[in-house]
Amino acid sequence: MLTIRRAIFDDLDKIAAIEKECFTTPWSEASLGTELTLNALARYFVAEISGEIVGYGGMWVIADEAHITNIAVSSNYRRQGVARGILHKLLDTAKKERCKAATLEVRVGNTQARRLYEDSGFAPVGIRPKYYYDTNEDALIMWCVLE
Numbered sequence: 787m788l789t790i791r792r793a794i795f796d797d798l799d800k801i802a803a804i805e806k807e808c809f810t811t812p813w814s815e816a817s818l819g820t821e822l823t824l825n826a827l828a829r830y831f832v833a834e835i836s837g838e839i840v841g842y843g844g845m846w847v848i849a850d851e852a853h854i855t856n857i858a859v860s861s862n863y864r865r866q867g868v869a870r871g872i873l874h875k876l877l878d879t880a881k882k883e884r885c886k887a888a889t890l891e892v893r894v895g896n897t898q899a900r901r902l903y904e905d906s907g908f909a910p911v912g913i914r915p916k917y918y919y920d921t922n923e924d925a926l927i928m929w930c931v932l933e
């Protein structure tokens with residue numbers, strides 16, 4: 787069974803391992819640790835299946851906007867609705883905190899993530915050219931109005 791809960795500092799090892807597995811330019815364990823402890827704007831969640839952490843996601847709540855930072859799911863657990871569950875938890879939390887909108891950047895070529903976000907109400911609103919320094923790929927800025 788899939789459960790989504792707030793992340794705690796003890797989850798850091800597992801979150802950092804998933805981050806490394808899923809991204810070509812992963813956030814360092816130290817940066818993720820700061821997110822879980824010192825960053826008052828940060829809200830992070832982990833997804834568990836049978837007690838094992840299989841994915842995580844986070845956002846920054848800045849004034850009345852939620853900036854989604856990362857969503858990642860370990861490759862053995864993909865296409866089971868884990869990312870959708872994490873994203874919905876983030877958006878529910880943002881609404882409870884009275885955010886009016888959520889936004890994120892995604893690589894233009896990341897079709898699976900783009901579809902995930904589009905399915906959950908995000909629409910493309912702009913491009914940040916050459917945003918990703920490893921490949922010079924553009925970032926698509928996506929936006930979701932929260933009711």
Ligand SMILES: CC(C)(COP(=O)(O)OP(=O)(O)OC[C@H]1O[C@@H](n2cnc3c(N)ncnc32)[C@H](O)[C@@H]1OP(=O)(O)O)[C@@H](O)C(=O)NCCC(=O)NCCS
Pocket residue numbers: 808809855856857858859860863864865866867868869870871892896897898899901902903905
């Ligand atoms: C993108 C990612 C988070 C999706 O995780 P996931 O748990 O497999 O996604 P879900 O099972 O919740 O899928 C939700 C929807 O996203 C879309 N989607 C997810 N994976 C897809 C794929 N490989 N191809 C096409 N669409 C896909 C589909 O619309 C899917 O709905 P459906 O299964 O009903 O068709 C995962 O592939 C991942 O961790 N990728 C690497 C990290 C990354 O790119 N993160 C996002 C950028 S911040």
